[in-house]
Amino acid sequence: MKSANELHAASGSHESWIPLLEVAAREVFELMLGSRLTLPETAEETNLNVTAMVGLAGQLCGVLSVRCEDGAAALMTSKMLGVELHKVGSEEMSDALGEICNMVAGNFKNKISGLSEGCMLSPPTVITGNDYSLHSQAESPGLQVRLLFESMPMIVSLQIQS
Amino acid sequence: MSIRALIVDDSSVMRKIVERSLRQAGIDLSKVFEAGNGADALVVLQENQVDLILCDINMPVMDGLEFIKQLPGVANAKDVPVVMITTEGSESHVVQALSCGARGYIRKPFTPQQVKEHVVPVLGGKS
Numbered sequence: 001m002k003s004a005n006e007l008h009a010a011s012g013s014h015e016s017w018i019p020l021l022e023v024a025a026r027e028v029f030e031l032m033l034g035s036r037l038t039l040p041e042t043a044e045e046t047n048l049n050v051t052a053m054v055g056l057a058g059q060l061c062g063v064l065s066v067r068c069e070d071g072a073a074a075l076m077t078s079k080m081l082g083v084e085l086h087k088v089g090s091e092e093m094s095d096a097l098g099e100i101c102n103m104v105a106g107n108f109k110n111k112i113s114g115l116s117e118g119c120m121l122s123p124p125t126v127i128t129g130n131d132y133s134l135h136s137q138a139e140s141p142g143l144q145v146r147l148l149f150e151s152m153p154m155i156v157s158l159q160i161q162s
Numbered sequence: 163m164s165i166r167a168l169i170v171d172d173s174s175v176m177r178k179i180v181e182r183s184l185r186q187a188g189i190d191l192s193k194v195f196e197a198g199n200g201a202d203a204l205v206v207l208q209e210n211q212v213d214l215i216l217c218d219i220n221m222p223v224m225d226g227l228e229f230i231k232q233l234p235g236v237a238n239a240k241d242v243p244v245v246m247i248t249t250e251g252s253e254s255h256v257v258q259a260l261s262c263g264a265r266g267y268i269r270k271p272f273t274p275q276q277v278k279e280h281v282v283p284v285l286g287g288k289s
Contacts, residue, residue, distance in 0.1 A: 031271040032179070081178055095175040103270045106249025110269070116252040121220065123172070 014143060014160055017112070022145045024108035025066075025156045028100060029149065033079040037147040037154075046153050049130045050093070052101035055122035060115055061161040063136060064105040066097065068154035070128070073097045075150055090128075098124030104156060137161050164192035165213040165285065170203040170229065171247070172221040176270075180216055180247060180277075187278035189285075198222075200229025207238045214285060215239070217264075219248040219255065230262045243284035247272065 029035045048067040056062050068076070070093070077096035078085045102124045109115040142159040167184060169177045177196045184191060195210055197203035201224040203217070215233075219226040226246060233239040245266035246259045256267050266280040 028271045031273050077175070081175060082182055092175055095173050099173050099176050103249055106251065106270060110251035117254055121249065123220070123222070 014158075017108075017158070018143050018145060020111045021104075021108055021143055021156055021158060022147070024111060025104050025145065025147060027107055028103045032100070032103065033076060035076075035079055035149060037149055038151075040146055040148050040153060043146055044153065047130065048153065048155060049128065050097060051127045052094075052097040053125045053127070054098075054101050054105040056105065056109070057120050057122070059118035060109070062142075063157075063159045063161075064101065064108065065157045065159075066101040066104060066154065067157070068097075068149065069152055072149050072152040072154060075152070076100060094126040094128070098126045101126075108158075164190040166193040166195070166211065167191055167214045167216065168195045168197065168203060168206055168210075168212045169216050170197045170200065170221070170226065171216075171218040172198050173218075174198075176218070176247075183272070183274040183277040184216075184281065186274035187281065189278070189281060200224030200226060200232070203229055204232060204236060207233075207236050209238075211238050212242055214281065215242055215244045216247050216281075217244055219246060219250050219259070227258060227262055230259070230264055233263060243286075245280055245284060247277075 026037050029037050048069055050070050050073040051065055051067045053063050053065045056064060073093050074085060074088045077088045077093045080096050105121050109119050136159050142157055145156045147154050169180050171177045181194050195206045195212060197206050199221040217226040217229060230244050243265040244263060245268060246264045247268045247270060249270045251269045259267055265284040268276055268280050
C-alpha cells in the first residue's frame, strides 16, 4: 500500500491514483454484483443521466462520483439485490447506486495509506437527469476512469479540492 | 438452529444484501428485523429478542458506534454478538468498534463467504 504523500510525490499530481480508482470500482462490482467491468474501446459521450456522489473531507477533500445510464443503474440494482430487472423501483435504484458510489469511495481511500484514517465520507447523493451544471472548488480537472458495465458505459470520477 | 437477526443500516438496499448474504452463507434465519439507524434499532430491541446484530457505522441520527455503546443498558441485547459491516476500513475504526463491544468487523464490499467467516464464530453454535 502506498501512502498518499508517496503517490502524490511520485507524479507531482494525483494521476497515479487512477489505477487505484479503477481497481476500487472493479472490486466493488465483482464482489457485490458478480460483474466484471471492462474497458471501452472508445471514449463515447453518451446519455449518462444518473449520477451518484460521495463527498470526501479531511486529508483529501473532494467528490467521488459514479455516472451511468438509468438502464445501467437499474441492472446494477437488479444484480445487487438478486431481483428481476422489471421489479427494480426508482427509489431502490438511487439507493443502490449511492451505495455503490459509497463502497467505491471507501474502497479507494482504504487503498491509500493515511487516507483511510484521515478522510471521512459523506452520505451519498444521487441525481437523476442530465440538465445540470456541477460547480466545485476543485483545483484540477480531476481523475476519471471510463468503464463498461455489461457493455454499458459508466464513468468513475474523483474531483480533488485539496 | 435458526436465529433472529437485527440488521442496522441506513440503506434499505444494503439491509437486503446483508440478509441475502447471511442466507447464502448458510445461516438459517427465522426472523430478520431491520432498522435505519442506531436509535431505531434500540426501539426494535426494546420489544424483540435477537441472536445477532449486524450494524453499519456511518448512519444518521445515531451511528453504529454510539449504538453499540448503548447496548449494555438494553436487557434484550445482553450478550448478543454484534458484527460491524461498513465501508470504514481504518485500523482506528476497527479498534474503536471492538473496544465498544463489537465481536466482528466486515469491510464493504464483501462476499457471503466473508460474512460466514465473521458471523458463524460469534454465534457459538446457534447457526
